Amino acid sequence: MLVIFVLGITQVRAQDSLHSTLLQDLVISTSGPQMYPLQVSDSIFHLPASVAKLDTKLLQSNNRVELAPILNTVPGVFMQSGTFNTNRLSIRGIGARTPYGTNKVRAFYGNIPLTGGNSETTIEDIDLEFLQNIHIIKGPLSSVYGAGLGGAVLLQPKTPDPEQMQAGVSATVGSFGLIKNQLFVSSGADTYSFNVGYHKIENNGYRENSSYYREGITITGDAFRRKKSKLTYLSQYTSIKAYIPSSIDRETFLNNPKAAATNWKEAKGYEAYKNFMIGLNYDFAVHENITSATSVFYSLKDSDEPRPFDILMEKTETFGARSQFVGSWQLGGKLLRATVGFEFFQDGYDAATFENLYLENNGQGSLAGADKNRLYQTRNFVNVYSQLRYVFSEKWELSAGLNYNKTSFVLQQKYPLENAYDTPYGYNGIWAPQIALSYLPSKLQTVYLSVGRGYSLPSIEETMDEKGQVNTSIKPENGYSVELGTKLFSADKRFYAEAALYRMKVNDLLVAHRVLEDQYIGVNAGSTVHMGLEFMAQYKWQLGGKTRIIPFVSAALGNFMFHDFKQNDQDFSGNDLTGVPKNQFTAGFMLNLPYGFGLKADYFFVDKIPLNDANALFTDSYSLCNAALNWQGKVTSALSLSVNIGVNNIFNERYASMVLVNATGFGNSAPRYYYPGQPVNYFGSFQLRYAL
Numbered sequence: 001m002l003v004i005f006v007l008g009i010t011q012v013r014a015q016d017s018l019h020s021t022l023l024q025d026l027v028i029s030t031s032g033p034q035m036y037p038l039q040v041s042d043s044i045f046h047l048p049a050s051v052a053k054l055d056t057k058l059l060q061s062n063n064r065v066e067l068a069p070i071l072n073t074v075p076g077v078f079m080q081s082g083t084f085n086t087n088r089l090s091i092r093g094i095g096a097r098t099p100y101g102t103n104k105v106r107a108f109y110g111n112i113p114l115t116g117g118n119s120e121t122t123i124e125d126i127d128l129e130f131l132q133n134i135h136i137i138k139g140p141l142s143s144v145y146g147a148g149l150g151g152a153v154l155l156q157p158k159t160p161d162p163e164q165m166q167a168g169v170s171a172t173v174g175s176f177g178l179i180k181n182q183l184f185v186s187s188g189a190d191t192y193s194f195n196v197g198y199h200k201i202e203n204n205g206y207r208e209n210s211s212y213y214r215e216g217i218t219i220t221g222d223a224f225r226r227k228k229s230k231l232t233y234l235s236q237y238t239s240i241k242a243y244i245p246s247s248i249d250r251e252t253f254l255n256n257p258k259a260a261a262t263n264w265k266e267a268k269g270y271e272a273y274k275n276f277m278i279g280l281n282y283d284f285a286v287h288e289n290i291t292s293a294t295s296v297f298y299s300l301k302d303s304d305e306p307r308p309f310d311i312l313m314e315k316t317e318t319f320g321a322r323s324q325f326v327g328s329w330q331l332g333g334k335l336l337r338a339t340v341g342f343e344f345f346q347d348g349y350d351a352a353t354f355e356n357l358y359l360e361n362n363g364q365g366s367l368a369g370a371d372k373n374r375l376y377q378t379r380n381f382v383n384v385y386s387q388l389r390y391v392f393s394e395k396w397e398l399s400a401g402l403n404y405n406k407t408s409f410v411l412q413q414k415y416p417l418e419n420a421y422d423t424p425y426g427y428n429g430i431w432a433p434q435i436a437l438s439y440l441p442s443k444l445q446t447v448y449l450s451v452g453r454g455y456s457l458p459s460i461e462e463t464m465d466e467k468g469q470v471n472t473s474i475k476p477e478n479g480y481s482v483e484l485g486t487k488l489f490s491a492d493k494r495f496y497a498e499a500a501l502y503r504m505k506v507n508d509l510l511v512a513h514r515v516l517e518d519q520y521i522g523v524n525a526g527s528t529v530h531m532g533l534e535f536m537a538q539y540k541w542q543l544g545g546k547t548r549i550i551p552f553v554s555a556a557l558g559n560f561m562f563h564d565f566k567q568n569d570q571d572f573s574g575n576d577l578t579g580v581p582k583n584q585f586t587a588g589f590m591l592n593l594p595y596g597f598g599l600k601a602d603y604f605f606v607d608k609i610p611l612n613d614a615n616a617l618f619t620d621s622y623s624l625c626n627a628a629l630n631w632q633g634k635v636t637s638a639l640s641l642s643v644n645i646g647v648n649n650i651f652n653e654r655y656a657s658m659v660l661v662n663a664t665g666f667g668n669s670a671p672r673y674y675y676p677g678q679p680v681n682y683f684g685s686f687q688l689r690y691a692l
Contacts, residue, residue: 045446045487046397046438046440046446047446047448048397048399048436048437048438048446048448048449048450048485049137049138049139049141049142049436049448049450049483049485050076050138050139050141050483050485050498050500050502050534051135051136051137051138052074052077052135052136052138053133053134053135053136054070054071054073054074054133054134054135054136055132055133056131056132056133056158058070058073059128059129059131059133059134060128060129060644061600061628061630061644062626062628062646062648062683063172063174063178063180063646063648063683063685064128064129064170064172064180064685065084065128065172065174065178065180065201065203066081066084067079067081067087067123067124067128068080068081068087068657069604069626069648070128071089071134071136072584072586072604073554073586073602073604074136074554075534075535075536075554075555075556075584075586076091076092076138076500076532076534076556076558077089077090077091077136077138078090078091078096078580078581078584078606080657080658080659080675081124081657081658081675082247082657082658082675083205083207083210083212083242083244083245083675084124084201084203084212084214084242085124085212085240085242085244085271086100086101086244086658086675087101087102087124087658088100088101088102088579088658089102089105089121089123089150089153090102090104090105090150090579090580091105091136091138091139091150091151092138092139092150092151092502092504092530092532092558092560093528093530093532093558093560093577093580094149094150094151094456094504094506094530095150096560096577096578096579096580096661097511097577097578097579097661097662099660099661100660101120101121101122102120102121102122102123103115103119103120103121103456103459104119104148104149104150104456104477105121105148105150105151105152105153106121106145106146106148106151106152106153107121107123107152107153107154107155108145108152108153108154108155109123109126109155109157109234109236109277110155110156110157110220110234110279110281111232111234111279111280111281111295111297111322112234112277112278112279112297112299113297113318113320113343113345114155115148116316116318116347117318117345117346117347117349117377117379117381117407117409118316118347118349118379118459118460119456119457119458119459120459121153123153123155125214125216125238125240125275126155126236127182127197127199127216127218129170129182129184129197129199129687130157130158130182130184130195130197130199130218131155131156131157131158132156132157132158132159133156134153134154134155134156135153135154135156136151136152136153136154137151137152137153137154138150138151138500138534139151139452139454139481139483139502139504140432140434140452140453140454140455140479140481140504141434141436141450141452141481141483142401142434143385143386143387143401143402143403143432143434144324144339144341144385144387144401146343146383146385146403146405147403147405147432147434147452147453147454147455148454148455148456149454149455149456149477149478149479149504149506150454150456157195157218157220157234158186158195158197158220159193159195159220159221160186160187160188160193160194160195160221161186161188162188162189162193163188163189163190164187164188164691164692165185165186165187165188165691165692166184166185166186166187166689166690166691166692167184167185167186167689167690167692168183168184168185168687168688168689168690169181169182169183169184169687169688170182170685170686170687170688171685171686172683172684172685173683173684173685174681174682174683174684175206175678175680175681175682175683176203176204176205176206176678176681177202177203177204177205177211178201178202178203178204178683179201179202179203180199180200180201180202180685181199181200182197182198182199182200183197183198183199184196184197184198190225191223191224191225191226192221192222192223192224192225193221193222193225194219194220194221195218195219195220195221196217196218196219197217197218198215198216198217198218199214199215199216199217200214200215201213201214201215205243205245206258206676206678206679206681207245207257207258207259207260207676208245208258208259208260208265209243209244209245209260209264209265209268209269209270210243210244210245210260211242211243212240212241212242212243213240213241213242214238214239214240214241214242215238215239216236216237216238216239217236217237218234218235218236219233219234219235219236220232220233220234220235221233228284228285229282229283229284229285230282230283231280231281231282231283232280232281232282232283233278233279233280233281234277234278234279235276235277235278235279236275236276236277236278237274237275237276237277238274238275238276239273239274239275240271240272240273240274240275241270241271241272242270242271242272243268243269243270244260244264244269244270244271244307245259245260245261245264245265246260246261246263246264246269246672247261247658247659247660247663247672247673247674247675248260248261248672248674248675248676249665249669249670249671249672249673249674250670250673250674251670252674253656253673253674253676254654257654257676258676261672263308264307264308266308266358266359266363266365267306267307267308267356267358267365267366268306268358268364268365268366269305269306269307269308269366270305270306271303271304271305272303272304272305273301273302273303273304274301274302274303275299275300275301275302276299276300276301277297277298277299278297278298278299279295279296279297279298280295280296280297281293281294281295282294282295286325287327289327289328289329290325290326290327291325291326291327292323292324292325292326293323293324294321294322294323294324295321295322295323296319296320296321297318297319297320297321297322297345298318298319299316299317299318299319300315300316300317300318301314301315301316301317302314302315303315306356306358306365306366306368307356308356308358309356310353310354310355310356310372311353311354311355311356311366311368312351312352312353313351313352313353313354314349314350314351315349315350315351316347316348316349316350317347317348318345318346318347318348319345319346320343320344320345320346320381321343321344321345322341322342322343322344323341323342324339324340324341324342325339325340325341326338326339327339331390332392334390334391334392334393335389335390335391336388336389336390336391337388337389337390338386338387338388338389339385339386339387339388340385340386341384341385341386342382342383342384342385343381343382343383343385344380344381344382344383345381346378346379346380346381347377347378347379347381348376348377348378349375349376349377349378349379349460350375350376351373351374351375351376352371352373352374352375352415353371353372353373353374354368354369354370354371354372355368355369355370355372356368356369357369371415371416373413373415373416374413374414374415375411375412375413375414376411376412376414377409377410377411377412377460378409378410379407379408379409380407380408380409381405381407382405382406382407383403383404383405384403384404385401385402385403385404386401386402387399387400387401388400388401394440395439395440395441396437396438396439396440397437397438397440398435398436398437398438399434399435399436399437399438400433400434400435400436401433401434401435401452402431402432402433402434403431403432403433403434404429404430404431404432405429405430405432405455406426406427406429406430407426407427407457407476408424408425408426408427409424409425409426409463410422410423410424410425411423411425411460411463411464411470413469421469421470423469423470425463425470425472427457427475427476430455430476430478431453432452432453432454432455433452433453434450434451434452434453435450435451435452436448436449436450436451436452437449437450444488444489444490444491444493445486445487445488445489446486446487446488447485447486448483448484448485448486449482449483449484450481450482450483451480451481451482451483452480452481453478453479453480453481454478454479454480454481454504455476455477455478455479456476456477456478456510457476458474458476458510462474462510473524474510474524475508475524476508476510477506477507477508477509477510478506478507478508479504479505479506479507479527480504480505481502481503481504482502482503482504483500483501483502484500484501484502485498485499485500485501486498486499494539494540494541494542495537495538495539495540496537496538496539497535497536497537497538498535498536498537499533499534499535499536500533500534500535501532501533502530502531502532502534503529503530503531504529504530504531505527505528505529505530505563506527506528506529506530507527508524508527509524509525509526509527509528509562509565510523510524510525511523511524511525511567523567525565525566525567526562526563526564526565526566526573527562527563527564527565528560528561528562528563528565528577529559529560529561529563530558530559530560530577531558531559531560532556532557532558532559532560533555533556533557533558534554534555534556534557535553535554535555535556536552536553536554536555537552537553537554538550538551538552538553539551539552544594545594546592546593546594547591547592547593547594548591548592549589549590549591549592550589550590550591550592551587551588551589552586552587552588552589552590553585553586553587553588554585554586554587555583555584555585555586556583556584556585557582557583558580558581558582558583559582560576560577560580560582561574561575561576561577562574562575562576562577562613565613567613570613570614572613572614572615575610575613575614575615576610576615577610578610578611578612578613578661578662579609579610579611579659579661580609581606581607581608581609581621582607583605583607584604584605584606584607585603585604585605586602586603586604586605587602587603588600588601588602588603589601595631595633596631596632596633597629597630597631598629598630598631598632599627599628599629599630600627600628600630601625601626601627601628602625602626602627603623603624603625604623604624604625604626605621605622605623606621606622606623606655607621608620608621609656609659610661611659611661611662611663611673612661612662612663613662617673619655619656619659619673619674620655622653622654622655622656622677623651623653624648624649624653624655625649625650625651626646626647626648626649626650627646627647627650628644628645628646628647629644629645629646630642630643630644630645631643638690638691638692639688639689639690639691640688640689640690640691641686641687641688641689642686642687642689643684643685643686644683644684644685644686645682645683645684645685646682646683646684647680647681647682647683648678648680648681648682648683649677649678649679649680649681650680651680652679652680653677654676654677654679655676655677656673656674656675656676656677657675657676657677657678658675659673659674659675660672660673660674660675661673
């Protein structure tokens with residue numbers, strides 16, 4: 001896993017089982033050879049944790065633009081999407097209360113952390129057609145990837161096929177003016193490889209003031225490949241301009257869901273940025289039993305966001321490094337594998353806000369006025385980690401890990417001058433241990449028990465008080481997770497199922513408290529408890545020589561609640577956690593037919609979602625049905641073609657695809673909780689690939 005971010009993990013042979021044939025079509029796969037992401041086991045099947053893998057076929061099974069319909073097939077994972085650029089990813093209820101984006105979940109793109117020093121994560125900017133797969137780690141079960149409370153998302157860029165040069169083009173068209181084009185070329189040889197891709201996306205949007213434009217280029221590959229070493233590289237440039245319709249109140253949601261929030265429409269509010277990332281990784285076999293990998297990375301993001309209440313201009317510059325050693329030995333004739341490493345990065349965040357004079361601009365939208373505020377933050381992030389795996393019998397394995405994090409920052413208020421300050425601050429070091437025991441009663445079943453501690457760092461806004469000063473009383477969230485699970489095949493290996501039962505208590509809960517229309521502050525307001533049962537199953541039913549149907553089902557049954565939560569003299573203890581459904585259910589099938597035809601259909605149910613901490617208002621539950629018909633085959637011996645046409649929300653369900661929790665109405669306006677989801681919508685795509 002993560003070939004660009006290869007950290008010396010030993011390659012493993014693909015299992016001759018259903019996992020290498022059936023499960024790669026759906027959510028979880030152990031197909032290989034591959035570089036294993038967690039360094040705990042040789043396969044996901046034997047891993048003492050709940051980890052999902054989304055492969056290329058699944059990532060491209062929808063419109064090749066939106067990630068939410070794909071991630072939401074994974075039990076325990078819920079991605080809300082207000083627009084293409086407004087998304088919130090939560091795992092097992094962690095991260096559900098973040099106002100406008102994703103935090104509490106770490107993410108990596110190749111060897112580059114997508115989670116910055118402000119604790120925010122953006123994965124929706126990555127081109128799905130340039131990804132080889134995605135691994136989703138649920139919960140704080142990975143010392144190697146930072147022990148985040150919610151877990152981690154690992155995105156692997158595509159790598160070239162060896163000894164082959166290819167070029168291709170793809171296009172997607174869809175409802176509401178969706179157009180996507182992609183070009184790529186790749187080549188592989190004995191000592192090097194490269195893969196270059198360009199994409200452009202345009203969309204008018206279902207709602208007012210929601211047009212979207214994105215283009216980007218990605219370059220990956222390796223060089224100086226030798227028997228014991230190689231250098232891999234990744235570079236990406238992305239440019240985006242996305243207009244923002246914002247959330248709307250309930251009456252508008254029910255009667256005119258296409259409408260944008262009035263003030264955002266009048267200001268013609270949008271988000272625009274340019275983002276550049278580059279990473280290098282060098283792998284080297286130090287000894288017969290020891291491998292090492294060292295990576296360096298750099299990213300620069302320059303953004304501009306005119307909002308009704310101000311115009312925000314931001315620049316974030318990040319650089320860092322990661323180094324790791326992995327050793328494998330025999331101890332008493334049994335395998336012992338140890339990993340040690342460290343990660344360091346530094347963020348420089350420069351932000352300024354200006355008055356927005358859109359009301360004085362004759363209907364032309366946003367216009368910058370006088371300075372309001374200037375802020376600069378430098379954040380240093382250090383992770384030291386270790387991971388151990390010991391196979392002490394044929395049926396028993398022990399794994400353990402330890403992560404240590406130390407984060408410090410300097411926050412400078414430069415304007416207005418009367419409020420200027422320069423405050424250094426740091427959190428106490430955080431130790432996050434993890435231990436798991438696996439029992440393998442047979443080659444067809446794994447049973448595991450794991451315990452791990454995770455943490456989540458505050459965002460920049462959450463570190464400040466109402467006066468804009470550093471709140472030195474703010475602490476990172478932290479909590480322990482306990483998970484009991486099993487994975488099993490039937491005797492004929494046509495049926496596969498897995499289940500996980502978990503409980504996590506999060507202490508020092510960070511609450512984003514809105515004090516002004518343009519200002520949130522963080523408060524450690526108590527604790528939450530996250531409990532749940534996750535289940536998935538699938539069956540390979542061969543109907544003929546080239547015909548098979550693969551039905552699948554997954555469910556996540558949760559109980560997420562405030563354990564001890566008091567705010568503004570109100571006691572919310574015992575209430576349901578805001579912003580996340582208790583229950584989710586997915587079912588569907590994939591049908592493979594002769595002559596290259598295929599059909600995929602799925603049903604997705606989401607339970608009602610609490611909109612405020614008092615549980616006085618909930619969304620309605622909803623169900624979505626999607627379907628797509630595809631064909632792939634050879635036009636000539638060198639030219640291949642694939643075609644995919646589909647429809648989402650077949651029955652035109654009215655639903656909120658994203659919510660703003662604890663929304664507050666300012667002036668005489670009603671609270672704006674709702675981001676309307678798209679009605680029935682269609683898409684079609686094709687890809688031509690030529691092997692040179």
